[in-house]
Amino acid sequence: MEPQVLDVLVAQRQRFLAFLTPRVGSPGEAEEVLQAAFVRGLEKGEGLHDAERAVCGCVAELAGTLKPEYTAIVRRVDLEGVSVSTFAQEAGLTPNNAAVRLHRARQALGRRLRESLGVWSTPASIRWVGWGVAGGALLVTMVAQAQMGTSWRIGIDRERTELVTGGLFAVVRNPIFTDMLLVVTGIALVTPSAWTVMAWADYVLLVSLQVRLEEEHLMRLHGEAYRAYASRVGRFLPGVGRLPARFQAGGVTHA
Numbered sequence: 001m002e003p004q005v006l007d008v009l010v011a012q013r014q015r016f017l018a019f020l021t022p023r024v025g026s027p028g029e030a031e032e033v034l035q036a037a038f039v040r041g042l043e044k045g046e047g048l049h050d051a052e053r054a055v056c057g058c059v060a061e062l063a064g065t066l067k068p069e070y071t072a073i074v075r076r077v078d079l080e081g082v083s084v085s086t087f088a089q090e091a092g093l094t095p096n097n098a099a100v101r102l103h104r105a106r107q108a109l110g111r112r113l114r115e116s117l118g119v120w121s122t123p124a125s126i127r128w129v130g131w132g133v134a135g136g137a138l139l140v141t142m143v144a145q146a147q148m149g150t151s152w153r154i155g156i157d158r159e160r161t162e163l164v165t166g167g168l169f170a171v172v173r174n175p176i177f178t179d180m181l182l183v184v185t186g187i188a189l190v191t192p193s194a195w196t197v198m199a200w201a202d203y204v205l206l207v208s209l210q211v212r213l214e215e216e217h218l219m220r221l222h223g224e225a226y227r228a229y230a231s232r233v234g235r236f237l238p239g240v241g242r243l244p245a246r247f248q249a250g251g252v253t254h255a
Contacts, residue, residue, distance in 0.1 A: 066112065171233070171238055
């Protein structure tokens with residue numbers, strides 16, 4: 001892809017997403033089409049006339065796999081820019097019938113996109129729940145980070161930090177990890193597929209291992225104060241995964 005085309009795609013990302021979202025069904029699916037345009041351009045390794053051609057090409061290719069009457073209205077209205085009333089006259093339809101056909105064609109286009117990406121078909125309500133879970137968890141993550149203050153670290157830091165036990169940390173010991181697990185769960189609900197389920201499972205495993213390493217580090221760092229805290233507050237969920245009073249760094253099986 002020519003560098004100037006890539007620059008245009010990046011600079012005009014929001015405009016492209018605004019164009020794609022009503023045509024494929026959701027912001028997540030629009031993002032997938034836009035990313036596919038990037039990939040296609042990189043794979044071609046040759047110049048594109050403009051960024052719009054790369055984006056519209058993805059939509060046009062998928063539209064070509066629909067029923068002929070759906071393909072026609074998507075190409076004329078969404079890709080060529082004619083009005084619904086103009087298309088209605090061309091096709092011998094009433095404006096209302098043309099509008100209904102366009103709506104159904106866009107729904108079919110969204111389903112075809114999910115199929116091409118290996119995304120399982122789920123009710124729209126499940127996808128909206130996923131967006132809500134992911135968005136809400138991100139907000140709570142920011143609150144938890146703020147509550148950590150100067151104790152906030154990425155990974156294990158040998159420098160001594162204050163043990164935070166108030167706010168969200170009084171509910172669970174690892175609210176940030178809990179929220180990030182919810183974000184990944186939300187993403188899996190929005191775009192359920194074998195890939196996202198495997199990514200979710202991998203993330204759960206990695207977080208579980210990381211948290212146990214951090215628990216041992218905090219036990220060495222804070223001793224009895226952390227032991228008492230961990231024995232009364234759950235790991236990821238309230239009351240679940242509390243450490244036994246006998247827990248010691250490096251040697252005893254966790255609760």
